[in-house]
Amino acid sequence: MNKAFVKETDDEDDSDLALPAIPAGTKNYITPEGHKRLKDELLHLIDTERPEVVRIVSWAASNGDRSENGDYIYGKRRLREIDRRIRFLTKRLDIAEVVDPSVHHGSNQVYFGATVLYENQAGEEHTITIVGIDEFDPLNGRISWISPVARALTKAREGDSVVLHTPSGVDELVILEVQYPAP
Template identity: 80%
Template sequence: MGAMKQSIDTSSTSAPDDEEDSFGAPPIPAGSKNYMTPQGHLRMKNELLHLIDVERPEVVQTVSWAASNGDRSENGDYIYGKRRLRQIDSRIRFLTKRLDLAEVVDPSVHHGSDQVFFGATVRYANQDGEEQTVTILGIDEFDPLNGKISWISPVARALTKAREGDTVMLRTPGGLEELEILEVSYPPPA
């Protein structure tokens, strides 16, 4: 799921609608909220505030200084600074949109439950007996190399609402695959 989009658009002009793709995050399904954990929400909010309060003012200051040096066409500090400013502004817009759509869900409310919901850490085995552990998180929190999958991923959708001991079917390019849910856990309440 995380390897869906390997290429990155390096052109300097990108439409605002392409912002989500430019940061490697999948789009939020139409009509859905942007579910995320309190930790994911805090991380995104802190990044947004850092960009607004620290990075952007520093780059604006550098660009202003570079512009005062004269010939802007061959001024590396000015050219790089303007490019970096566009990147920061684009990221600020992206984060603002994602946070506006955020629906913060605390997975600890399900602590002790054996049913799979958002925020669950699930250990399962495929039909060959190979075990895997995944945590179902928000679109902006997924990190498949570390076992964090998005709630919109096929694996998460197959597991959701099932219980420990259940067998679910996962549709893959190679056909249907059986997954047996071995363990479901949630973080304890704070």
């Protein structure tokens, strides 16, 4: 049979998801808040969203001709998306290593979970929080622990200067303040 007449599947692997892959040989560090958020999303998909889509698809399938039934076609597509996200979240939560940053409360050294105020060579101050790969949000100052800025700052202390290599050259960052959440 000619391949031109074979229907291609809409199923995709988990590699197309928005979150970055975990570098080989590293752990999936995550804050307790990030772990809770992922777990809540997983439970919402399993307990609420998926059963509702299954109900719609069942109703649409009972209406007869499925080839031109938009509710059925789009419902099945949404069901595949939900199942793919459930698989992804399950895998990420299985390998997650929850790290509570509050154990460093009072420390002036930068570790995972620290909120750091630093100044670059241009005199601009930036506040960032070092979080897990699954919880980064750069627009809100939450950067992944594997990012170049986080790697440059990690293990430095308040008052230290660190070197950050960027595509536009070398930048020097001065750590002004390090904070951790209270236990």
